[in-house]
Amino acid sequence: MRISMIYVFIILYSTVLITEGGPITYVACVAACNAAVVACYASLGFVFGTVTAGAGTPAAVLACNAAQSACWVGCSAGGVAPTP
Numbered sequence: 001m002r003i004s005m006i007y008v009f010i011i012l013y014s015t016v017l018i019t020e021g022g023p024i025t026y027v028a029c030v031a032a033c034n035a036a037v038v039a040c041y042a043s044l045g046f047v048f049g050t051v052t053a054g055a056g057t058p059a060a061v062l063a064c065n066a067a068q069s070a071c072w073v074g075c076s077a078g079g080v081a082p083t084p
Contacts, residue, residue: 022078029075033068040064 041048044060051061 022080025078026075029078030072033071033075036071037064037068040067 038048041051041061041064044058044064046061051057053062053065
């Protein structure tokens with residue numbers, strides 16, 4: 001019984017040592033996308049998060065939103081890719 005517990009501990013411990021950096025890469029990528037869209041809004045004189053996408057929204061702000069969306073799509077691969 002004691003030997004089997006040692007084997008269980010070794011197996012569990014070895015799986016803890018195996019990590020993947022995919023989720024960390026994804027979070028870093030999304031943070032970079034958000035920083036870029038905040039800079040895009042600031043360059044236009046707007047504050048990110050305060051503009052709704054209504055009929056009166058300037059086209060440049062909508063372009064910032066589209067760029068952020070495209071950036072996030074690019075980040076999605078980082079969330080599933082195994083990165084040691």
